[in-house]
Amino acid sequence: MPAYVKYVDVxxxxxxxxxxxxxxxxxDLPAExxxxxxxxxxxPKVTADTWNVLEYIEHENSKGGLDYLFRHSSCFHCKDAACEKVCPExxxxxxxxxxxxxxxxxCVGCGYCVQNCPFExxxxxxxxxxxxxxxRKAHKCTMCTDRLEEGMQPACVTTCHTxxxxxxxxxxxxxxxxKRVQEIKDRYPNAMVYNPPGVGGTHTVYVLAEKPSVYGLPENPKVPTSAVLWKDYAQPLGKMMIGATTMGVLGMFVSSRLFNKGKQDEDQHDEEGGGSNE
Incomplete structure (x- = not known):
């Protein structure tokens, strides 16, 4: 099945x-x-009970005028997600x-995903x-995956009247x-598509009127090196080592059982032989 994207034109x-x-x-999220x-x-930002927030930003544009900028803020659903990499469970x-x-x-509520998400x-x-x-349990936007499974679109998308x-x-x-960026370049010279490659691209793609930092977004978010080392190298190596250790222990156990059984058979044979010589 092809990947899907939530497109947001601020x-x-x-x-x-x-x-x-x-x-x-x-x-069914409670009020806060x-x-x-x-x-x-x-x-001020998304929380465990508020999965998307409409941000209001006052910004002085290049012509000295004041612009009110809005941004629908929620999970970006990174293709290479740091939260997925650092989760120990x-x-x-x-x-x-x-x-x-x-x-x-x-989820055991360790908080590693919270600490490593570049978008908070x-x-x-x-x-x-x-x-x-x-x-504790970790919470965030699911992109209404339960709706997608039923052939529907995310709730936020269906209600957007503009x-x-x-x-x-x-x-x-x-x-x-x-295409939209090219259409608005005259009005917004800094307009851009925000789909950061440092996290493999995202499944929430924005058309921004200004640079990401104006919206409180990282200019070039990346998966932390520690997360990459943990998920892609340390964990697989650890599993291999655990597997090798387990096999070694099992081998020793089997060998010990066989050795002891052989010794027992030998002792028993000696005892039986000794009895016949008497």
């Missing part, structure tokens, strides 16, 4: 926040109390649609079991983004 967004409401409703931020923005995986999802049955879109949520013991978000095949959406 130049068409009017800041209505319908995407936030749709996400909350579909995923937040402090007044002095602007229309309701949350293999609780994070890729789906056939390109989305990156968390298996909460396997994963958070830990506190829970209590029936005995009052506290534990056409700022679309969902479709990867190649089609990237071509659409590149």
């Amino acid at each position: 130049t068409k967004c009017d800041g209505c926040r319908a995407c936030m409401v749709a996400c909350k409703n579909w995923n 109390e937040t402090e007044f931020m002095g602007s229309a923005q309701s949350h 293999n609780a994070i995986s890729y789906t056939e649609f390109g989305s990156v999802v968390i298996d909460h049955e396997k 879109v994963i958070s830990l949520k506190e829970y209590k079991d029936k005995n009052g013991k506290e534990y 056409g700022a978000m679309e969902f479709g095949g990867k190649e089609e959406m990237i071509q659409k983004a590149e």
